[in-house]
Amino acid sequence: MLTLEKRPNPSKGWTLATPVLAVIFTMIVGGILFAALGKNPFETIRTIFVDPLFSEFAYYYRPQLLVKGAPLVLIAIGLSFGFRAGVWNIGAEGQYIMGALFGAGVGLALYPMESWIVFPLMVIAGAIGGILWAMIPGILKIKFGTNEILVSLMLVYVAEQLLASMALGAMRNPEGMGFPGSRNLSQYPSAANLEIFANSGMHWGVVAALIAVIFAYITLARHMFGFQVRLSGQSPRAAAFAGVNPKALVLICLGISGGLAGLAGMFEVAGPAGQVSIDFNVGYGFTAIIVAFLGRLHPIGILLAGGLMALTYIGGEIAQSTLGLPGAAIQLLQGMLLFFLLAVDVLTNYRLKFGQGELA
Amino acid sequence: MKRRTLLASGAAAATMATLGMPARAQDKTKVGFVYVGPTGDGGWTYEHDQARQKMEAHFDGAVETVFVESVPEGPDAERVMTQMVLAGADLIFTTSFGYMDPTLNVAAKFPDVKFEHATGFKRADNVSTYSARFYEGRAVQGHIAGSMTKTNKIGYIGSVPIPEVIRGINSAYLHAKKVNPDVEFKVIWIFEWLNPAKEADAATTLIEQGCDVILQHTDSTAPQAAAQEAGNVITFGQASDMAEYAPSPRVSSIIDNWTPYYIARTQAVIDGTWTSVDTWDGISTGMVEIGEITETVPAEIKAQAEALRDSIADGSYEPFTGPINKQDGSAWLGDGETADDGTLAGMNFYVEGITGDIPQ
Numbered sequence: 001m002l003t004l005e006k007r008p009n010p011s012k013g014w015t016l017a018t019p020v021l022a023v024i025f026t027m028i029v030g031g032i033l034f035a036a037l038g039k040n041p042f043e044t045i046r047t048i049f050v051d052p053l054f055s056e057f058a059y060y061y062r063p064q065l066l067v068k069g070a071p072l073v074l075i076a077i078g079l080s081f082g083f084r085a086g087v088w089n090i091g092a093e094g095q096y097i098m099g100a101l102f103g104a105g106v107g108l109a110l111y112p113m114e115s116w117i118v119f120p121l122m123v124i125a126g127a128i129g130g131i132l133w134a135m136i137p138g139i140l141k142i143k144f145g146t147n148e149i150l151v152s153l154m155l156v157y158v159a160e161q162l163l164a165s166m167a168l169g170a171m172r173n174p175e176g177m178g179f180p181g182s183r184n185l186s187q188y189p190s191a192a193n194l195e196i197f198a199n200s201g202m203h204w205g206v207v208a209a210l211i212a213v214i215f216a217y218i219t220l221a222r223h224m225f226g227f228q229v230r231l232s233g234q235s236p237r238a239a240a241f242a243g244v245n246p247k248a249l250v251l252i253c254l255g256i257s258g259g260l261a262g263l264a265g266m267f268e269v270a271g272p273a274g275q276v277s278i279d280f281n282v283g284y285g286f287t288a289i290i291v292a293f294l295g296r297l298h299p300i301g302i303l304l305a306g307g308l309m310a311l312t313y314i315g316g317e318i319a320q321s322t323l324g325l326p327g328a329a330i331q332l333l334q335g336m337l338l339f340f341l342l343a344v345d346v347l348t349n350y351r352l353k354f355g356q357g358e359l360a
Numbered sequence: 361m362k363r364r365t366l367l368a369s370g371a372a373a374a375t376m377a378t379l380g381m382p383a384r385a386q387d388k389t390k391v392g393f394v395y396v397g398p399t400g401d402g403g404w405t406y407e408h409d410q411a412r413q414k415m416e417a418h419f420d421g422a423v424e425t426v427f428v429e430s431v432p433e434g435p436d437a438e439r440v441m442t443q444m445v446l447a448g449a450d451l452i453f454t455t456s457f458g459y460m461d462p463t464l465n466v467a468a469k470f471p472d473v474k475f476e477h478a479t480g481f482k483r484a485d486n487v488s489t490y491s492a493r494f495y496e497g498r499a500v501q502g503h504i505a506g507s508m509t510k511t512n513k514i515g516y517i518g519s520v521p522i523p524e525v526i527r528g529i530n531s532a533y534l535h536a537k538k539v540n541p542d543v544e545f546k547v548i549w550i551f552e553w554l555n556p557a558k559e560a561d562a563a564t565t566l567i568e569q570g571c572d573v574i575l576q577h578t579d580s581t582a583p584q585a586a587a588q589e590a591g592n593v594i595t596f597g598q599a600s601d602m603a604e605y606a607p608s609p610r611v612s613s614i615i616d617n618w619t620p621y622y623i624a625r626t627q628a629v630i631d632g633t634w635t636s637v638d639t640w641d642g643i644s645t646g647m648v649e650i651g652e653i654t655e656t657v658p659a660e661i662k663a664q665a666e667a668l669r670d671s672i673a674d675g676s677y678e679p680f681t682g683p684i685n686k687q688d689g690s691a692w693l694g695d696g697e698t699a700d701d702g703t704l705a706g707m708n709f710y711v712e713g714i715t716g717d718i719p720q
Contacts, residue, residue: 321428
């Protein structure tokens with residue numbers, strides 16, 4: 001008989017091992033799924049996980065990994081603060097949209113002025129947009145005790161409506177022949193978030209994501225605030241005794257995640273996406289939640305998890321077009337990743353015991 | 361300034377040379393398709409995929425096709441197209457309006473590859489555009505809708521407010537009004553091409569507001585299902601026949617038949633005669649088909665609808681024939697005057713009698 005026994009403390013070893021185990025399980029079960037679909041499982045797994053990095057055309061896919069991974073990492077880093085402290089911001093997608101709208105709004109308002117100041121102003125505006133949107137669930141929570149999960153999630157749909165309204169109205173390109181969508185910011189040199197080195201995929205959003213990783217690492221490991229965040233998540237009562245102000249913590253955590261999500265949106269709208277369009281958001285804010293947990297809410301883990309998630313997107317597209325794999329199979333694979341992580345997580349907190357458990 | 365100018369670097373130029381090779385060296389012509397929804401949407405993407413399969417069968421082994429489904433309209437679309445080019449595609453069909461700028465961006469990097477963008481208006485030396493005169497089919501729908509409604513309220517689920525969709529609303533309204541002066545149109549915009557949940561919500565809302573005819577410009581069969589559930593409501597298949605909902609609620613349909621076009625364009629690539637063109641065909645060439653009118657429609661109305669269809673097919677009748685005023689009452693077309701293609705292509709106004717505003 002197998003029984004589970006609760007560990008006195010979460011296992012350090014399993015904390016590191018479970019994400020790796022989850023990836024391996026995902027590959028195995030994914031392989032079975034692909035075999036059931038009539039594809040060669042080894043070829044498919046290789047196409048998804050290896051080809052973007054080491055194939056004939058990897059020179060094109062590697063930079064794309066940065067483009068796809070950067071917003072995920074940037075948002076997930078922000079979310080990890082709140083998730084550690086027990087502040088559940090599920091609405092990063094909305095903050096991402098608002099960051100893009102604020103950033104693009106500044107850029108479009110200054111068009112066609114050419115000056116070095118345009119882009120930095122857009123960056124600041126993008127962060128402010130995300131922070132303001134995240135403050136709504138924050139203030140409602142500390143003033144009226146509302147649930148930030150619901151409020152932040154609902155605000156995503158509000159932000160989507162606002163995005164559609166902007167793409168069709170205030171921010172519509174006056175030279176766009178009446179079609180929805182703003183001017184293309186990536187074609188406006190002062191506002192464009194271009195690659196820093198040609199063909200590297202390295203745009204300012206990637207740089208910001210790396211800075212965020214380092215900043216988060218230092219804060220969590222070395223700074224008083226990081227200690228308070230961790231303490232609040234583990235034991236709110238102990239945190240209160242230690243002098244943590246829970247209301248301030250809620251606002252700060254939401255502010256950080258909103259600000260970083262806003263930045264991610266701003267870098268995306270000024271770079272890869274280029275314009276404010278009705279369907280600008282493609283779910284980075286939600287996928288980042290998976291990335292945050294897959295990365296164990298640890299900055300380095302998030303960096304790796306963001307890369308892995310980007311890999312499944314890009315590899316998934318390759319598998320679709322070269323192997324004829326259905327798009328839904330890729331989404332299943334991505335879903336499995338979180339599913340298996342949660343499943344094997346039990347090993348972190350419990351130990352497996354063989355033999356008959358003691359009778360109570 | 362163009363971002364990610366692959367051609368700019370020497371490395372990319374070298375790749376271009378190698379990339380041209382496999383495509384030329386192999387006998388098979390490779391054709392890629394980029395889809396906005398899943399192939400199983402039962403509507404827009406389903407018909408494109410049917411045409412892809414028929415085209416591939418037509419060439420009996422001489423042509424290989426690849427596709428990627430549910431591709432977001434933005435930077436992801438650029439990557440999918442580039443990936444197809446790298447894998448040796450000679451011709452790529454991008455089948456949604458939002459792929460317009462991505463298609464042009466990728467096409468600029470790979471001048472030897474031919475691109476075909478559906479429903480857009482921007483062309484290049486290696487980018488053609490193609491679309492169908494769906495509004496001709498809408499005239500027939502409007503006639504049936506106006507004749508059949510008992511509540512005199514017709515619901516219309518709008519997708520993205522671009523001229524293509526607005527033309528459809530105007531055409532349907534004019535022909536409904538012709539047979540039923542009391543008819544009233546209620547339009548709900550969902551700002552997406554495919555979102556079964558939103559489509560079903562929109563249909564239910566319209567039915568609750570008293571509409572007993574639902575027209576849709578969205579891709580899924582969700583409105584059909586909602587109408588079936590409500591009962592006593594009729595609908596029309598959109599983009600595809602949606603015959604599984606016949607004889608009621610679905611009483612007829614507009615079917616997009618892309619097969620002849622896909623065969624002709626692929627043949628042109630094989631023959632080396634491909635040039636950039638703007639194709640806009642309707643009922644006369646069979647690009648737009650009217651699906652079978654079921655027995656739910658009285659024989660007399662059915663005969664009128666078929667006569668209308670035939671008169672459009674033989675060119676004796678134009679759906680936009682004056683006198684027609686714009687919504688604000690100003691004159692658009694004089695008595696007997698017909699609309700020119702330029703005005704139709706950029707149509708951004710409702711005709712007189714439609715209430716509500718086009719979102720902007």
